[in-house]
Amino acid sequence: MLHKHLQSLQSKHGALLATNFYNFETLKGIIQSAAAADSPLILQLTRSSIDYIGLKTAVQMARATLREYNVTGWIHLDHSDSYDLIQQCLDAGFDSVMIDASEKSFDENIAITRKVVLLAERYNAHVEAELGYVAKLGQSTAMTGFTDPQQAMQFVEATGVHALAIAIGSAHGFYTAAPKLDMNRLTAIRESTNASLVLHGSSGIPSDMLREAILRGICKINLATEIKNIFIKTLQDQLRNNPEIDLRKVFPPAIEAVSKLVGDKLQTVKTVQASA
């Protein structure tokens, strides 16, 4: 189970990379690099990606691609505020789900997260919740509310959740100013709870900062924006003044660019464990 794997990594100052995919091409780029690095990883889908690909297609495509490249991977639902969608995903065979009630009150967040934990137990699935607030794409980082270490302990005890996305200064999307993570807060959270700690909004965080976050207890690193960005930017370059209509020739450079990006991140994650 994913929980055991993350807990074992956390105790060894290691982490898993969790990458969002959006179509077959981004999935292929991700898995190719995981195969080349011989690294397990988490494949994530948001509701928008599920709506775009189709739930069954998304799961089966991910599983088939993992098998084809002989990569160990877990399928995870990223940022769901819907109990119904979580149930549908568990029925479809997801290994892990995230209930994001971080915009609700502390008590409401506990109540809905507890409900999801009880549901997921029936599927032997892993559950991630968010405490504190990591600004969503397009939102000002002024919305961010940092995670309180004491509350983190209470939240994990009250819900039984496996993993906790914490707010320590990261934000979704690209950073307009250099990101700064509150490392002392991270250490305090790690000391107050045994939950697997998750960093959202890792796109654009320099690798030495990522490494330090892993050393201090982050064991799941979420990566989405950079994948979308490099795929589309490479494709745009490909198509500029290009009469080529064979999509099998147009897509590969974009797939390779995703591979290279994810390969670099996997390397960052690996070197922490090796040096810790």
Ligand SMILES: [Zn+2]
């Ligand atoms: Zn996120």
